[in-house]
Amino acid sequence: MAESTNLPVEEQVKSENQWTLILKRFVTNPLAMGSLVVFIGIWVFSVVMVGLGPISGIWELNHRTPYPQGAPNGAPTLEHPFGQDTIGQDYFAMTMRGIQNSYLVMLLIGGVGTVIGTVVGAVAGYFRGWIDALLMRITDVFIVIPALVIGAVVGRISGDMGIWILGTLLGAFLWMSIARLVRGEFLTLREREFVDAARVAGASDARIIFKHILPNAVGVVIVASSLLMAAAILTETGLSYLGYGIRPPEVSLGRLISDNQTAFANRPWLYWWPALFIVTPALAVNFVGDGLREAFDPRQKRFSRRRTREQS
Amino acid sequence: MFAYITRRILVSILTIVAASFLMYTLTAVSGDPLEELRASNAINKEELIQRRIDLLNLDIPPVLRWFHWLGGVGGCLVPFAFECTLGNSVEGFSVAQLLPPAMASTVRLVTVATVLAIILGVAVGMITALRQNSAFDISITFLSFFLYSLPSFLIAVLLKEFGAIGFNNFIARGDPPQIGLFWVIAITLLSAIVWAMLLGGDARKRIITFVSAGVATAGALIYINVTDFFRVPHLGPVLLFLLIGLTVVGMTALTANLKNRRALLAAGIAGAVAYICYFALQGLFNVSSMWTLMILAVGAIAGSMLIGWIVSLFGPDKGQVIRAATFTGFFASSFVVLDRFMQAWPAYINHPRINGRPMATAQASTTGYTADIWGTGLDQLMHFLLPTISLTLISFAFYTRFARAGLLEVFNQDYIRTARAKGLSEHTIVMRHAFRNMLIPLTTIIAADVGTLLGGALITERVFAIAGMGRMFDVGLQKLDLNPIMGYFLVIAILAIAFNFIADLMYAVLDPRVRVK
Numbered sequence: 105m106a107e108s109t110n111l112p113v114e115e116q117v118k119s120e121n122q123w124t125l126i127l128k129r130f131v132t133n134p135l136a137m138g139s140l141v142v143f144i145g146i147w148v149f150s151v152v153m154v155g156l157g158p159i160s161g162i163w164e165l166n167h168r169t170p171y172p173q174g175a176p177n178g179a180p181t182l183e184h185p186f187g188q189d190t191i192g193q194d195y196f197a198m199t200m201r202g203i204q205n206s207y208l209v210m211l212l213i214g215g216v217g218t219v220i221g222t223v224v225g226a227v228a229g230y231f232r233g234w235i236d237a238l239l240m241r242i243t244d245v246f247i248v249i250p251a252l253v254i255g256a257v258v259g260r261i262s263g264d265m266g267i268w269i270l271g272t273l274l275g276a277f278l279w280m281s282i283a284r285l286v287r288g289e290f291l292t293l294r295e296r297e298f299v300d301a302a303r304v305a306g307a308s309d310a311r312i313i314f315k316h317i318l319p320n321a322v323g324v325v326i327v328a329s330s331l332l333m334a335a336a337i338l339t340e341t342g343l344s345y346l347g348y349g350i351r352p353p354e355v356s357l358g359r360l361i362s363d364n365q366t367a368f369a370n371r372p373w374l375y376w377w378p379a380l381f382i383v384t385p386a387l388a389v390n391f392v393g394d395g396l397r398e399a400f401d402p403r404q405k406r407f408s409r410r411r412t413r414e415q416s
Numbered sequence: 417m418f419a420y421i422t423r424r425i426l427v428s429i430l431t432i433v434a435a436s437f438l439m440y441t442l443t444a445v446s447g448d449p450l451e452e453l454r455a456s457n458a459i460n461k462e463e464l465i466q467r468r469i470d471l472l473n474l475d476i477p478p479v480l481r482w483f484h485w486l487g488g489v490g491g492c493l494v495p496f497a498f499e500c501t502l503g504n505s506v507e508g509f510s511v512a513q514l515l516p517p518a519m520a521s522t523v524r525l526v527t528v529a530t531v532l533a534i535i536l537g538v539a540v541g542m543i544t545a546l547r548q549n550s551a552f553d554i555s556i557t558f559l560s561f562f563l564y565s566l567p568s569f570l571i572a573v574l575l576k577e578f579g580a581i582g583f584n585n586f587i588a589r590g591d592p593p594q595i596g597l598f599w600v601i602a603i604t605l606l607s608a609i610v611w612a613m614l615l616g617g618d619a620r621k622r623i624i625t626f627v628s629a630g631v632a633t634a635g636a637l638i639y640i641n642v643t644d645f646f647r648v649p650h651l652g653p654v655l656l657f658l659l660i661g662l663t664v665v666g667m668t669a670l671t672a673n674l675k676n677r678r679a680l681l682a683a684g685i686a687g688a689v690a691y692i693c694y695f696a697l698q699g700l701f702n703v704s705s706m707w708t709l710m711i712l713a714v715g716a717i718a719g720s721m722l723i724g725w726i727v728s729l730f731g732p733d734k735g736q737v738i739r740a741a742t743f744t745g746f747f748a749s750s751f752v753v754l755d756r757f758m759q760a761w762p763a764y765i766n767h768p769r770i771n772g773r774p775m776a777t778a779q780a781s782t783t784g785y786t787a788d789i790w791g792t793g794l795d796q797l798m799h800f801l802l803p804t805i806s807l808t809l810i811s812f813a814f815y816t817r818f819a820r821a822g823l824l825e826v827f828n829q830d831y832i833r834t835a836r837a838k839g840l841s842e843h844t845i846v847m848r849h850a851f852r853n854m855l856i857p858l859t860t861i862i863a864a865d866v867g868t869l870l871g872g873a874l875i876t877e878r879v880f881a882i883a884g885m886g887r888m889f890d891v892g893l894q895k896l897d898l899n900p901i902m903g904y905f906l907v908i909a910i911l912a913i914a915f916n917f918i919a920d921l922m923y924a925v926l927d928p929r930v931r932v933k
Contacts, residue, residue: 241431248435248909250871256893257439261446338567342875345569346890361573368577375577379570386565394561 129399136395143388146381147207150200167197167355180373187373189364199377202357205350206337206385209271213336216275218329221282226313226321228283229290240287243280251278255339259348267350274339282328289321323400330393337386357382424920428913432906437482439905440898444478449506449896471504472898485902502906503899505892511903514888519907521780522884525800525876526869529807534862536808537815542854543614544816545823546846552613556816563813568872572806572879576777580802584773587765592644600637607633648762651755656694660687660748667744672736673843682727682741686720690748694755701756704789713749720745757797760790767791774798778881803876810872811865818861822854829853856926863919867912 120128130136155161165171165184170192174181178188178195186195228239246254254277262270293299294317302316318325341358343349350356357378364374448454449472453465469475473484485503492500502511544553586593595603608630612622639645651659664687665674672679693716700708724741728734765774769785776782776799785795826832827850835845870886877886885904892900 241427241434244431245434245438247867248431248912249439249905250867250908250912252871252874253889253905253908254439254442256874256889257442257446260893261442334565338565342567342569345567346875346878348893358567358569361569365573365577368573369581372578375573379574382567382570383562383565386567387562390561390565 126399130395133395133398136392136398139388139391139395143385143392146203146385146388150203154197154200154204156204163197163200165194165197167194167201168353169193177371179371186377187371189360189374190367190371195360195374195377198355198360199357199381201355202360202378203381203385205267205354205356206340206382208267209274209340209350210333210336210385210389212268212271213275213278213339214329214333216272217279217332217336218282218325219279220276221279221328222286222318222325224279225283225286225288226290226318229287230294230309230313230317232291232294236287239283243283246277247280251335251339252342255343256346256348259343264351267354270350271340274336278332278336278339282325282332285324285328286321289324290317293317293320323397327393327397327400330389330396334386334389334393337382337389341382424917428917432909432913433486435909436486436902436905440482440485440902441478443893443896443898443901444481446893447896449474449898452895468506471508472506481898485899489906502903505900506895506897511899514900515885515903515907518883518885518888521882522870522873522877522886525803525807525882525884526866526873528800529804529811529869530862530866532804532808533811533815533865534858537812538819538855538858540812541816541819542823542846542851545820545827547613547616548824550613550616552610553820555613560813560816563809566810567875568806568810569875569879571809572803572876575802575806576879580775580777583775587646587774588772592641593646594641595637600634600641603637604630604634647765649758651751651758653694656751656755657691659751660691663687663747663751664744667747668740669843670847671739671743672733673841676733676736676740678727678731678733679737679740682724682737683744685727686723686741686745687748689719689723690716690745690752693749694752697752698756701790702788706789709753709789716745716749717742757790757794760788760794763787764791764794775802777802780882780884799880799882803880803882806876806879807869807872811869814861814865815858818858819854822857823850826850826853856923859919859922859926863912863915866915867908870908870911 151161153161153163154167171184171188171194173188173192174183175187178184178190178192180187184194184196186199189195189198224239224243228236255274258273258277259270262273290313299312299316302312307316340349341356341361344356344358345362347359347362350359352359360378361375364371368375450465450468453461453468456464458464473481476484488501488503492502500512502515504510505514540556544556547553608626611629612626615625616622617625643650664680664683668674668676668680668683674680697712704712720742721738723745724738725734727741728737764770764787765772767785767787769782774794776795780796780799781792782795782799785791787795832845832849835849840849873884874886874889876882877884878890881887885907888900889904891897892904
């Protein structure tokens with residue numbers, strides 16, 4: 105016993121907060137960190153190039169104006185690095201706009217879906233009984249319709265109302281997987297002693313849910329939310345491809361593919377650039393999500409990608 | 417059990433009814449179904465509008481119209497009581513008549529894609545789990561992450577605009593079409609590396625695998641180039657013999673064990689019978705119809721089982737012997753049929769409707785093309801190949817990851833340690849102890865995946881212009897034609913719920929620890 109207190113200061117282990125540990129594990133994961141850098145880098149690049157909203161960027165060409173062809177077939181040149189489409193619009197400006205719109209819809213779906221899913225799941229798992237039964241039956245009703253189908257209907261409703269409303273409404277219909285996961289987590293956590301302690305101390309239900317249980321379930325929420333965001337990119341571009349997502353004059357990467365589909369044989373760059381900027385962010389989000397899962401749960405005991413899929 | 421099933425069905429019906437309300441009202445408020453008529457310049461515009469309002473009951477508000485629609489559907493459930501109707505489309509066609517042909521192509525597409533994805537995904541996933549953290553494992557992990565992040569329309573467009581057209585140009589160009597030297601070397605190296613990684617082992621074994629796989633691939637490619645295989649494909653007696661021989665050995669090794677001589681014998685007899693049938697049945701094949709082939713297929717499987725059963729009478733391991741014979745018989749007879757399809761190929765690509773460009777990029781069959789069962793079979797194949805691949809690839813990633821994680825989890829179980837301690841061979845442990853237990857959770861994932869695939873079919877059918885259910889929904893949504901949309905919804909909702917239900921029951925059957933309540 106006496107030995108331990110006599111240890112030199114350097115050899116004593118410094119205590120670390122759980123969050124610091126998680127952050128450390130994430131930061132030391134090269135694949136996840138690299139993906140995060142790529143993910144944010146693409147957005148920053150597009151903002152620097154074509155600006156954000158009213159602020160204009162350093163790229164002078166507009167994404168709506170047709171320009172005279174710089175090269176035969178509108179092939180990529182220094183002036184138009186991604187080439188020009190069939191009517192001569194600058195493909196670089198269009199792709200950059202498309203990236204921003206994709207990111208916006210993804211964040212909206214991720215944000216709205218996560219909030220609704222977490223609240224529904226938390227309430228159902230915490231109160232159990234008829235509230236749980238009712239909420240889960242409602243979740244089942246939403247799950248019956250495939251995401252792309254309900255997305256197409258929602259997209260048709262909100263397509264003309266702009267990207268913000270489209271993203272928010274889509275999020276309102278894509279929260280089910282998160283709700284199920286959070287409910288499962290709450291069902292086990294609510295039986296733990298710290299919940300009893302909080303209740304005995306006089307905490308209200310809302311306080312127990314949000315202050316005591318939710319911080320313990322946040323790992324599940326974050327990982328599921330990253331998976332939802334990766335799926336959101338694919339949903340948005342897929343819907344826009346079908347014509348139910350982002351509408352002209354706004355640009356969507358999926359729309360670029362469907363509009364130029366017949367020209368790919370002669371102008372393959374019209375396919376490859378949007379394809380690259382659909383797949384890369386989605387891949388990056390997937391890797392970040394995987395890194396987060398490893399950081400939150402290095403032994404992969406509590407929740408796994410597999411269980412996430414199984415329950416969703 | 418009976419009470420459980422009854423309750424499940426009741427809850428499912430309620431869920432579908434609620435979901436249909438959601439779908440109906442959402443779609444109804446998403447736009448104006450009379451928009452195109454209002455914009456038209458027809459002289460009798462008012463009359464047209466009035467006629468459509470009468471046809472679709474548009475004067476009733478959506479919520480009440482939903483009850484009307486539900487009443488029509490409800491009539492289908494109660495026999496003799498009410499008239500069964502799913503309503504009419506804008507053009508006045510009955511949805512109940514539009515649905516079946518549309519369902520046929522979609523269901524075929526989704527079923528084939530699911531089955532292929534499960535077989536390939538589970539096989540690859542198991543190998544990656546067995547070779548955990550190897551270069552092969554890591555490459556497949558990356559590949560599956562990549563496929564997760566690839567929207568289905570990107571794959572479909574890529575296959576259609578680059579794959580199909582490239583392949584057709586390749587067939588049409590050379591005389592005969594030749595695989596270039598660069599590609600021969602590239603494919604040879606790739607195959608050698610993949611096989612060496614797949615089979616593993618020590619350095620010496622890897623080198624042997626590398627060299628032999630490389631030689632075999634290069635040989636096959638050169639053979640293809642020399643014999644004009646792309647335009648006159650063939651198996652013939654020699655190649656067929658080799659293939660059936662490999663099947664006999666491979667299937668015995670997979671289902672039983674090569675040391676199990678009786679299983680090898682049964683598989684050998686089944687293979688030999690298939691080989692003899694190849695010579696005996698050519699005349700019958702020439703006049704075959706769909707039904708003949710069906711009967712032959714059933715006969716092949718039943719015959720192989722019989723062979724297995726007779727051989728198994730002479731010793732133990734009945735199940736293994738019968739399995740070895742059945743699988744061998746199935747695959748060997750598939751090769752015989754494959755050979756017959758190959759014989760029909762030259763006539764197919766030289767047909768004026770095909771005109772030497774066999775890989776189809778649109779629709780479900782070539783208009784104006786008529787031929788015997790082999791020709792139409794090839795036509796179907798060439799039309800469904802690319803859509804099926806694009807659907808399969810997405811689910812493939814899903815099943816690979818799932819099978820890998822599942823097998824690794826099972827390997828940590830105590831009963832695997834017990835099996836190892838008993839001294840069982842690794843083959844027996846993997847195939848008989850681990851594999852079967854790994855399959856149990858797979859049942860739940862299949863149910864979830866079918867929904868995703870049906871959504872994916874929406875995009876695939878658009879890209880490849882196939883007139884399936886996805887198209888029905890798509891066209892319906894563009895025109896705001898509610899009844900076809902709801903018909904589509906009914907089919908996919910019932911499919912999704914049925915698959916979930918079957919999955920739950922399967923789970924309980926496969927895993928005795930699970931009791932349905």
